[in-house]
Amino acid sequence: MPTGVEYWAEKNPTKPAIVDGNQTLTFEELNRRADSLAAWLSGKGVREQVTVATKCRVRWEWFVVNLALAKLGAIHVSASFALTRHELAPLLEQTGVQILFSDALSDYDLGPDLRTINIDEGDTSEFAALIDQKDCERRQAKSPASLIIFTAGTSGTPKGALINFEQPAEPSIELAAYREDQARNSRNGEWNRTLFCRPLHHLAGPVQAWGCLAAGGSLYLMRRFDALDALEAISREGITHVGIVPTMGYRMLSLPSEAIRGLDLSSIRSLHVGGAPVHIDLKRGLIELFGTDCLFEGYGSTELQYVTVMPPSEHLVRPGSCGRPYAGVSIRIIGDDGREVPSGEVGELHVKTPLLFSGYVREGDVQRQDVDSDGYFHTGDMASLDSDGYLYIVDRKKDMIIRGGANIYPAEIESALLQHPDIVDAAVFGIPNPDLGEVVIAYIVPRSGRNISTDSLRKHCASRLSSYKIPAEFVATHDFPRNAMNKTLKRELRDIHLARQNSN
Numbered sequence: 001m002p003t004g005v006e007y008w009a010e011k012n013p014t015k016p017a018i019v020d021g022n023q024t025l026t027f028e029e030l031n032r033r034a035d036s037l038a039a040w041l042s043g044k045g046v047r048e049q050v051t052v053a054t055k056c057r058v059r060w061e062w063f064v065v066n067l068a069l070a071k072l073g074a075i076h077v078s079a080s081f082a083l084t085r086h087e088l089a090p091l092l093e094q095t096g097v098q099i100l101f102s103d104a105l106s107d108y109d110l111g112p113d114l115r116t117i118n119i120d121e122g123d124t125s126e127f128a129a130l131i132d133q134k135d136c137e138r139r140q141a142k143s144p145a146s147l148i149i150f151t152a153g154t155s156g157t158p159k160g161a162l163i164n165f166e167q168p169a170e171p172s173i174e175l176a177a178y179r180e181d182q183a184r185n186s187r188n189g190e191w192n193r194t195l196f197c198r199p200l201h202h203l204a205g206p207v208q209a210w211g212c213l214a215a216g217g218s219l220y221l222m223r224r225f226d227a228l229d230a231l232e233a234i235s236r237e238g239i240t241h242v243g244i245v246p247t248m249g250y251r252m253l254s255l256p257s258e259a260i261r262g263l264d265l266s267s268i269r270s271l272h273v274g275g276a277p278v279h280i281d282l283k284r285g286l287i288e289l290f291g292t293d294c295l296f297e298g299y300g301s302t303e304l305q306y307v308t309v310m311p312p313s314e315h316l317v318r319p320g321s322c323g324r325p326y327a328g329v330s331i332r333i334i335g336d337d338g339r340e341v342p343s344g345e346v347g348e349l350h351v352k353t354p355l356l357f358s359g360y361v362r363e364g365d366v367q368r369q370d371v372d373s374d375g376y377f378h379t380g381d382m383a384s385l386d387s388d389g390y391l392y393i394v395d396r397k398k399d400m401i402i403r404g405g406a407n408i409y410p411a412e413i414e415s416a417l418l419q420h421p422d423i424v425d426a427a428v429f430g431i432p433n434p435d436l437g438e439v440v441i442a443y444i445v446p447r448s449g450r451n452i453s454t455d456s457l458r459k460h461c462a463s464r465l466s467s468y469k470i471p472a473e474f475v476a477t478h479d480f481p482r483n484a485m486n487k488t489l490k491r492e493l494r495d496i497h498l499a500r501q502n503s504n
Contacts, residue, residue: 034067048073178328192217401430
C-alpha cells in the first residue's frame, strides 16, 4: 500500500502538493519528477545510505530531491543556503557527499570529486532534464529520507546529526503512543494548507512539510519571510497551518493596523510557534490576531524532534511554560551534582524520546555523543518542571552569565525588556569584567520612531528584576544578526560589541 506522496499521487493526482510562487506541482507531478531524478541518481551509484546534499532556500526543487532520495533509501544532507564555500566544504567532506544540488553555485569550486547540479531558475537546463526523463521506473519510498542536519549543539562547532525516519516493523509502546499524541496535536488532514516559511536545513521545516504532504495537504512556500506577505497569503489562500519563530510573530504584531485591515485570518487552525522562548505578551498578541483555539507552542531539537506541546487552552493559565512532554517522552532535570532536582528548581534538561537521533556523523562513523547510559540526551538547556509536569526553559547553559558569583539567565532579562511597550526585540549577553567576572549587556530594537532613554530602561528593569540582573549597558539598534530561522546570533552580537568597545 503506497504511503505519503505516492499514495496521494494515486488517490488525488491533480491536487496541488506544492505551490511555489507561480510554480505549482500536483502530487502526480511531484512523484513523477522524483522518480525521474531517482533513475538518474541510481545510474550515478546512489543507493541505500549514500549521501547527497542540497544547499538552497525554500523551493520546490528541494522536495523533488528529497523524495527521490527517499525512494532510493539514500541520505539527504540538507545544508544551509547561507554557508560560504569555506564553511560548506568540510561539512560535505565529513559526510561523504559526492553530489550537491544548489541554487547558488556561481562562486563555488568544491573540487573535482564533487558533482554539482544548479537548480536556480537562471540555469535549470540540466536539472530540468534530470526530472523529465520518460518511462522511468515507479519507485516506492518506505519512509521519508534520512536527514543529516548540521547543528552546533552544546559545543558551538557544526556537527552533522543523522535522523532516521524508517518505521520499525513493530513499533515500541512508547513510539506508538508518541505518534498518536503527535497526530492528535497536529490537526492535519486533506484540507491542510500550510504556509511554509521555515528553512529546510532545520529539522522543524522538513517534519512540518512531511506531515502536511503525508496527510494529502498542500504546501505554500515562502522563500523569504515577510510579515505582511505572510498574512496576505493566509487571507488569500485560506491557509490552515503555519509555523513561526517568535521574531516572525513580533513582526506580524508590529504591522500597522491599516496594513492588515480587511484580511481574513479565520482559516488558521494551527499556529505553531517555537525555536526560542515565547513571551506571554507575544502569545496574547497572536491569540488576539488569530483567535483563541489555534496557538500551539512546543520545545524540541534536531537530536530529539518534538519533546513538548502546549495546547491552546493552557497558554494563559501557565505563562512561561512550553508545555508537557508528548506521550512516550521522559524528562529529567539534573543539578550540578548529577542528581535530579526537585520540582521548580533549575537544572540541565535531559530528554529521552522514542525518536532520538542516530548520532553525529564524522568521516563515515556515527557517534552518539551527549547521550548517557540510560538513553537520555543532554540538551545543554537549563530548565525546570512544575509539580504537574509542565516544562519551563530558562536559557541555554552556555549563555548563562556569572556576575560576582551569581548565575544570571539572559532569557529572564530579555523577557522583562519585551514587556516595555516600545521594545520589539531584545538580546542579552555577558562580557568579561575584571571585578565581577562578567557584566550584563542588553541590545534592544525599539519600535519604529521611538527613542528610549537609558534611565527609563533602568527603571523598567528595576521594577521587574533584582538589582544585580539589571544590564550595565543598553544599546539600541535596528536589528540583530540572525540565522535562517530568524534566531538571534548572540555570539556575533557579542563579538560586535567587544570589537566596538576595544576600538574606543
